[in-house]
Amino acid sequence: MSSSLRALVRHPQFATGAREMSGVSLGIAAWGLVTGVAMVKAGLSIPLSLLMTFAVFAGSAQLAAIPLMGAGSPAWVIWATALCVNLRFVIFSAHWRPFFMRFPRGQRMLFGYLTADLNYVLFMKKFKEPSDDEGQIEYFLGSSFMSWVAWQAPSVLGIVLADVVPTHWGLGFAGVLALLGLGYSLLSDKATSFAAVVAGAAAVAAFALPYRLNIVVAIAAAVCVGLMIDGGGDAGRRVLASLMRTKPRDGVTG
Structure with a gap:
């Protein structure tokens, strides 16, 4: 171990x-286990x-x-869905920029x-x-290391043991609970809370759309509502940071 790593x-x-x-690693671990099992169960x-x-x-x-990969959806749909779900990281990065901009690009x-x-x-x-x-x-780095381990260890376990994990254990429901807990912690005011309700309603209303496009509809509806409530102020950042966590309801299949 190098001296700089030891000092860190x-x-x-x-x-x-x-x-x-x-x-808060227990929720991360449950989510990682669900995702590991889901990947193998999806094919x-x-x-x-x-x-x-x-x-x-x-x-x-x-x-x-x-689920989109398992259903043979077009690549652009898969990429667009992942991009929409992860747009909140653009906001995170913008907030972190003053703290980390002094470091090299690598x-x-x-x-x-x-x-x-x-x-x-x-x-x-x-x-x-x-x-x-x-x-x-x-x-x-300390919190990130713990988060990474809490995710990867259960995820790898779920991947390796996916074929022997009974589906009646209800891991899909455990994943929903983990997501709800993580999402709830990010609802900071009435605007984002109301937008979360709108996102859920929009996702259910658009459930029949192909390729899980109801996810994109829910995100767009939530952002629009948040911006209207706050008159275009900081709602975009708050909504993106707290609401783009919708996931398919059948993430664990098979």
């Missing part, structure tokens, strides 16, 4: 980030499923894309890969302004 791991803020993320091979979980590392996008790309919903929430609650002496990057 021994930094108090690295441990703080990992500890605070561990408090993906084990090697391809492993490649997807390590390369994509975006649970909501994976769960949205998996490191910032790594930070982007590690970015997740809950480490964004924890980081922004803890640090209000960029600073070089508060251990901000160490905290980010």
